[in-house]
Amino acid sequence: MKIHGIISLFLLISSIDSQAASVYAGKAKAAAVCSQCHGIETPAAESSFPSLAGRNDEYLEQALKDYRDKTRLSDIMNNIAGSLSDKDINNIASYYSRLK
Ligand code: HEC
Numbered sequence: 012m013k014i015h016g017i018i019s020l021f022l023l024i025s026s027i028d029s030q031a032a033s034v035y036a037g038k039a040k041a042a043a044v045c046s047q048c049h050g051i052e053t054p055a056a057e058s059s060f061p062s063l064a065g066r067n068d069e070y071l072e073q074a075l076k077d078y079r080d081k082t083r084l085s086d087i088m089n090n091i092a093g094s095l096s097d098k099d100i101n102n103i104a105s106y107y108s109r110l111k
Pocket residue numbers: 040041044045046047048049060061063071074075084085087088091103
């Protein structure tokens with residue numbers, strides 16, 4: 012009974028941690044790479060780069076995968092998305108989609 016309690020506490024903590032980790036990892040990547048062009052929240056009004064904050068999660072994921080496998084063409088984004096793993100894409104999409 013006692014051990015069972017400890018195990019479920021451990022599972023609870025690790026599941027909270029892995030959910031939070033993806034948004035934090037996405038944030039780190041966004042801040043380091045994407046924000047230079049897309050901003051973190053809304054880019055300057057005169058910016059020619061599309062804003063990502065608050066956009067649909069699945070839309071962002073799909074766009075990044077399309078850039079990665081070059082079904083959507085952009086010299087810049089094909090290069091950048093080429094180095095992202097599925098997990099990176101997932102993390103980044105969850106991060107940006109949660110912003111307002
Ligand atoms: C050097 C500038 C630059 C950087 C850095 C950059 N992007 Fe982009 N991004 C662009 C440009 C330019 C476009 C528009 C390309 C097009 O016409 O499809 C774009 C388009 C996009 C789109 C499609 C938006 C839409 O409205 O369909 C997504 C999603 C995106 N970028 C995500 C990212 C992510 C995530 C990162 C960081 C890993 C990133 N970008 C880093 C320049 C950049």
